[in-house]
Amino acid sequence: MAKSPDQEHPCKAFGWAARDKSGLLSPLCFSRRENGDEDVTIKILFCGVCHSDLHVAKNEWGFTNYPVVPGHEMVGTVMKVGSDVKKFKVGERVGVGVIVGSCKKCESCQQDLENYCPQTIFTYNSHYTDGTKTYGGYSDMIVVDERYVLRFPDNLPLEGGAPLLCAGITVYSPMKYYGMTEPGKHLGVAGLGGLGHVAVKMGKAFGLKVTVISSSPKKETEAIERLGADSFLVTSDPAKMKAALGTMDYIIDTVSAVHPLLPLLSLLKLNGKLVTVGLPDKPLELPIFPLVLGRKLVGGSDIGGMKETQEMLDFCAKHGIAADVEVIQMDYINTAMERLAKSDVRYRFVIDVASSLSQ
Amino acid sequence: MAMSTENEHPVKAFGWAARDTTGHLSPFRFSRRATGEKDVTFKVLYCGICHSDLHNIKNEWGITSYPVVPGHEIVGMVTEVGTKVTKFKVGDKVGVGCMVGSCRSCANCKEDLENYCPEMILTYGAKYYDGTITHGGYSDIMVSDEHFVIKIPDNLPLEGSAPLLCAGITVYSPLKYYGLDKAGMHLGVVGLGGLGHMAVKFAKAMGLKVTVISTSPNKKKEAMDHLGADAFLVSRNTKEMELAMGTIDGIIDTVSAVHALLPVIGLLKTNGKLVMVGAPEKPLELLAFPLLMGRKMVGGSGIGGIKETQEMIDFAAKHNIVADIELIPMDYVNTAMERLSKADVKYRFVIDIVNSLKPS
Numbered sequence: 242m243a244k245s246p247d248q249e250h251p252c253k254a255f256g257w258a259a260r261d262k263s264g265l266l267s268p269l270c271f272s273r274r275e276n277g278d279e280d281v282t283i284k285i286l287f288c289g290v291c292h293s294d295l296h297v298a299k300n301e302w303g304f305t306n307y308p309v310v311p312g313h314e315m316v317g318t319v320m321k322v323g324s325d326v327k328k329f330k331v332g333e334r335v336g337v338g339v340i341v342g343s344c345k346k347c348e349s350c351q352q353d354l355e356n357y358c359p360q361t362i363f364t365y366n367s368h369y370t371d372g373t374k375t376y377g378g379y380s381d382m383i384v385v386d387e388r389y390v391l392r393f394p395d396n397l398p399l400e401g402g403a404p405l406l407c408a409g410i411t412v413y414s415p416m417k418y419y420g421m422t423e424p425g426k427h428l429g430v431a432g433l434g435g436l437g438h439v440a441v442k443m444g445k446a447f448g449l450k451v452t453v454i455s456s457s458p459k460k461e462t463e464a465i466e467r468l469g470a471d472s473f474l475v476t477s478d479p480a481k482m483k484a485a486l487g488t489m490d491y492i493i494d495t496v497s498a499v500h501p502l503l504p505l506l507s508l509l510k511l512n513g514k515l516v517t518v519g520l521p522d523k524p525l526e527l528p529i530f531p532l533v534l535g536r537k538l539v540g541g542s543d544i545g546g547m548k549e550t551q552e553m554l555d556f557c558a559k560h561g562i563a564a565d566v567e568v569i570q571m572d573y574i575n576t577a578m579e580r581l582a583k584s585d586v587r588y589r590f591v592i593d594v595a596s597s598l599s600q
Numbered sequence: 601m602a603m604s605t606e607n608e609h610p611v612k613a614f615g616w617a618a619r620d621t622t623g624h625l626s627p628f629r630f631s632r633r634a635t636g637e638k639d640v641t642f643k644v645l646y647c648g649i650c651h652s653d654l655h656n657i658k659n660e661w662g663i664t665s666y667p668v669v670p671g672h673e674i675v676g677m678v679t680e681v682g683t684k685v686t687k688f689k690v691g692d693k694v695g696v697g698c699m700v701g702s703c704r705s706c707a708n709c710k711e712d713l714e715n716y717c718p719e720m721i722l723t724y725g726a727k728y729y730d731g732t733i734t735h736g737g738y739s740d741i742m743v744s745d746e747h748f749v750i751k752i753p754d755n756l757p758l759e760g761s762a763p764l765l766c767a768g769i770t771v772y773s774p775l776k777y778y779g780l781d782k783a784g785m786h787l788g789v790v791g792l793g794g795l796g797h798m799a800v801k802f803a804k805a806m807g808l809k810v811t812v813i814s815t816s817p818n819k820k821k822e823a824m825d826h827l828g829a830d831a832f833l834v835s836r837n838t839k840e841m842e843l844a845m846g847t848i849d850g851i852i853d854t855v856s857a858v859h860a861l862l863p864v865i866g867l868l869k870t871n872g873k874l875v876m877v878g879a880p881e882k883p884l885e886l887l888a889f890p891l892l893m894g895r896k897m898v899g900g901s902g903i904g905g906i907k908e909t910q911e912m913i914d915f916a917a918k919h920n921i922v923a924d925i926e927l928i929p930m931d932y933v934n935t936a937m938e939r940l941s942k943a944d945v946k947y948r949f950v951i952d953i954v955n956s957l958k959p960s
Contacts, residue, residue, distance in 0.1 A: 349870060357870045357895060418895065503883075511708060511716045517888060526883035527861070532900025533879045536716065536777065539898050541891030 246271035246308065249373050252282075255598065256380025257571060258308040264299035266574050269308055271376055273384045274369075281329050281390050282321035283337065288378035289314030289404040289564070290590040292435065292497060293520075295578050297366055301522055306366055312378030312592075313339045313364040314406040316399050326387045334393040336554070338406035339364055339544050341375060341389045353548035355389070379574070381598055391551050394558035401563025404435060404589040405554060407544065408564060412440040412493055413553040414545035415516045416447070421491040424448030429474075429492035429508055433460050436495035436518060438588040439564055441468045446560040452489065454505070463587070467565075476504060487535075489513060499523050502539065506531040515539045564589045570597035605630040605667070608732050611641075614959040615739025616930060617667040618657035625657065625933050627959070628667055630735055632743045637682040640749045642694055644957075647737035648673030648763040648923070649949040651794065651856065654937055656725060661881075664725060671737030671951075672698040672723040673765045675758045685746045693752040695913070696744050697765035698723055698903050700734055704747070712907035714748075738933070740957055750910050753917035760922025763794060763948040764913055766903065767923060771799040771852055772912040773904035774875045775806065780850035783807025788851035788867055790835075792819050795854035795877060797827055797924060797947040804828045805919040811848065813864070822946070826924075835863065846870075846894075854878045861898070865890050874898045923948045929956035 247253065250272035258269035276282045294311035296302055316336045319329050329335060342362030343355040350358050362369055365377030376383075393402060416422055421444075428444045430437050431454040441464065444451040452472045453464040461473040474485055482504060489508045497519035505515055506528065517525075517539065531537060545553065557563065566589050569577050577590040592598075606612070609631035617628035635641045653670035655661055675695040678688050688694060701721030702714040709717050721728060724736030752761055775781045783806065789799045790813045800823065803810045811831040812823045823829040833840050841863050848867045856878035862885070865874055872894065879900075886898065904912065916922065925948045928936050936949040951957070 354870070357893075502886075511713070517891065520888050520892060524885040524887050527886040527898065528883040529876050529879050529900060530881075532876055532898070533902045534716075534900070536901050537899065538873075539886070539891075540896070541888065541893075542895050543892040 248272065250274045252384070254376070254380055254382055256310040256376060257574060258310045259298035260308045262300040262305070264295065264578060266298065266379070266578070269310060271310065273382060274371070276321045276323055276384055278323040278325040279387050280323045280384050281319055281326060281335065281387050282382060282384050283317040283335055283390070284320050284382050284595070285315050285317040285378055285380060286595045287316050287400050287403045288312040288592045288594050289407065289566070290574070290577055290581060290592065291407045292581060293407070295581055298578065304366070306374065309366050310376035310379050311365055312380070313337070314403045314408070315378030315383065316393055316403045320382070323387070328387055328392070329390060334395070334399070336391040336393045336403070336406050337364060337378065337383060337385050337389065338391065338410065338550055341385050342370060345388070353546040355546045356544045379571070379592060379594070381594065389547060391547070391554055394554055397554065397558045398563050400566050400568050400591045400593070402554070402557070403591050404564035404566065405439070405557055406550070408435045408439050408589065409557060410545040410550045410553050411518050411542070412436055412495070413443055413556070414549055415493065415518060415540070415542035416440070416443060417549070418542060419491065419514050419516050419540060421493070421514070421516070422447040422449070426450070426490040427452065427488060429454050429489040429505070430495065431455070431492055431505060432495035432519065433457070433464055433588070434495060434584055435564070435589045438468055439562070440493045440495065441470050442562045445469045446556070446562060452485070454492070454508070482508070491516065493518060495519050497521055499525060502526065503528050503531065506537055509535065509537050511535050513537045517541055566591040568593050572597065607631065609633045611741070611743070613735070613739055613741055614957070615669045615735060616933060617669045619667045621659045623654065623657035623937060625738070625937070628669060629959070630669065632741055633730070635680045635682050635743060637684040638746050639682045639743050640678055640685060640688050640694065640746050641680040641741060641743045642676040642678045643954070644674055644676040644737055644740055644742055645954040646675050646759045646762045647671040647951045647953055648766065648925070649933070649936055649940060649951065650766045651940065652766070654940055657937070665733070668725050669735035669738055670724055671739070672696070673762045673767070674723070674737030674742055675752055675762045675765070676742065679741070682746070687746055688749060688751070693754070693758060695750045695752050695762065695765045696723060696737070696742055696748060697750065697769060697909055700744050700748050701728060712905040714905050715903045738930070738951060740953065748906055750906070750913055752913060755920070756913070756917050757922055759927055759950050759952070760925055761913070761916070762950050763798070763923035763925065764916055765909065767794045767798045767948065768916060769904040769909045769912050770877050770902070771795050771854070772802055772915070773908055774852060774877060774899070774901035775799070775802060776908070777901060778850060778873050778875050778899060780808070780852070780873065780875070781806045785809070785849045786811065786847060788813055788848040789854065790814070790851060790864060791854035791878065792816070792823055792947070793854060793943055794923070794948045799852045799854065800827045800829050801921045805915070805921060811844070813851070813867070841867070848872060850875065852877060856880055858882050858884060861885065862887055862890065865896055865898070868894060868896050870894045872896045876900045925950040927952050931956065
């Protein structure tokens with residue numbers, strides 16, 4: 242008979258879990274494995290609330306295995322290191338993002354692209370190499386193989402740095418891969434939420450001109466004055482959209498709802514690239530004529546490998562980039578999820594786990 | 601009062617035109633401009649029939665203005681050159697493809713990307729600088745600005761080289777641009793028609809492994825024995841398709857009918873590229889998950905600039921690549937169009953203009 246979550250492993254752990262597709266989170270006692278030779282045990286201090294957490298809590302993607310403890314943007318301090326651990330020592334500040342395991346042998350793993358390994362193990366709602374379920378960062382502690390732990394730069398604030406572990410790498414990786422980093426070029430950022438606002442900050446740090454493309458006119462002042470965007474385009478304003486036709490070198494599309502691609506493709510110059518990092522649960526419509534007539538492309542990207550995630554954190558530390566966050570207590574999480582569903586957050590909730598998670 | 605097409609220009613010309621949306625082609629008298637100082641005039645010997653010609657004569661894209669003389673895979677022999685022409689002389693074998701003009705000053709033109717110039721002038725059915733409508737290669741003579749004329753190397757048979765001017769460049773350009781031209785890479789080609797068979801030939805010459813993906817199992821033998829493809833997948837055979845998932849670096853998709861992208865995207869390795877060169881009129885469904893989970897992309901490409909077209913012809917000459925054609929007399933053209941609409945041709949019709957186009 243399968244063991245209950247609190248009996249599976251020797252180390253007691255506590256967190257908040259969703260138990261059904263209502264997505265409502267509530268306390269769960271579970272357990273973590275013994276710290277192995279290559280493992281690092283981490284006391285979790287803060288954990289970001291990613292939109293994926295909401296999708297999974299409500300089983301919107303159809304593969305949730307309840308109970309699920311979400312959270313894949315966590316920062317904390319090292320409590321224990323295994324005998325073969327080389328990169329970390331007790332007391333250090335570290336982060337854990339979206340993956341906690343991979344095969345380590347395939348071509349992708351060998352190229353530091355663990356995120357594209359066919360056997361990627363996700364931080365939550367996956368199965369680990371020992372067959373047990375993985376539980377995420379809405380919890381007091383976690384045990385992770387050293388390879389999947391990030392060094393957290395000293396000058397990055399913990400709360401603002403946590404969302405970089407998913408939101409940050411999700412936009413940084415395609416910006417590098419698709420060559421969206423040439424100073425002076427024009428980047429469009431579609432959607433101004435957790436991903437979008439970090440893309441604006443990174444775009445400015447790369448020396449790009451940045452236009453935010455949004456359906457919400459009320460985000461304009463923020464985008465320009467606080468985030469540093471150069472301009473703001475409201476998708477429902479036909480005159481402004483027309484004036485912007487063929488003006489952008491690239492667009493990062495962070496919108497996770499189904500939306501038309503044609504207006505975005507039309508904003509691109511010749512050879513323009515539209516990179517989608519949002520995950521709508523239904524198909525998008527892809528018009529082919531604009532691709533052929535303008536040699537344009539639509540590409541995807543999914544988080545990043547461990548090496549690149551570390552590079553991204555160091556880049557953010559160097560340029561003073563952190564997420565804009567609303568720090569919340571653990572017991573506010575269900576309200577936070579409701580607000581997140583309505584995009585009512587600037588721009589990421591971060592749970593103050595250490596101060597507010599108590600049995 | 602507008603001049604009739606016969607009197608617009610000083611030089612008499614004769615061809616076949618479509619006059620209405622039936623697309624039926626018939627003899628048509630018109631005229632060409634006198635050879636200007638930068639122009640090259642040539643006697644048309646052969647002209648390929650591109651599927652775009654069929655779309656155009658039936659006004660399937662809604663942009664046709666009749667009468668239209670189609671044909672943008674034109675080869676012939678130079679009969680006259682303007683006083684400022686430097687690259688060609690009388691007797692040269694030359695070709696003209698899809699364009700006969702562009703602004704020559706925008707950023708795209710300056711980068712040899714005339715095909716993406718916002719003022720690009722198509723070889724037929726477009727308005728030239730003098731306000732007259734351009735007429736294509738289903739005709740006896742052509743006059744073109746030197747810049748848009750391609751030199752055909754001596755070792756290339758003319759009939760088989762005509763389709764290179766559209767089909768050839770349409771697949772060559774994306775192989776280069778999207779980096780799908782490196783020896784050892786694995787290329788997929790969806791659709792085995794005029795474009796598809798050229799893609800197979802070019803890719804093999806570049807040293808790639810090539811898999812053809814087609815709905816027609818009966819094309820397999822040809823694809824492998826004659827065109828040199830390494831493998832053949834029947835797209836409706838889900839088991840075959842599943843076994844091939846994640847094995848292909850890049851795919852050139854030549855199919856212009858609406859079709860499912862998901863199985864094609866599934867064939868790509870991580871970082872794989874799907875390049876659309878056929879242009880379905882309706883949008884296709886794109887699922888985000890498979891695109892993101894493999895960092896894959898879907899891109900497009902349309903013909904190529906003049907410099908690259910010349911480079912493609914020279915590459916073809918070096919590797920003795922020409923299209924596989926069915927040479928037809930002019931008066932067979934309507935039957936050819938019917939057969940083309942059913943994809944009943946291996947793999948391009950080429951009109952034997954020199955031997956069969958006679959003024960009636």
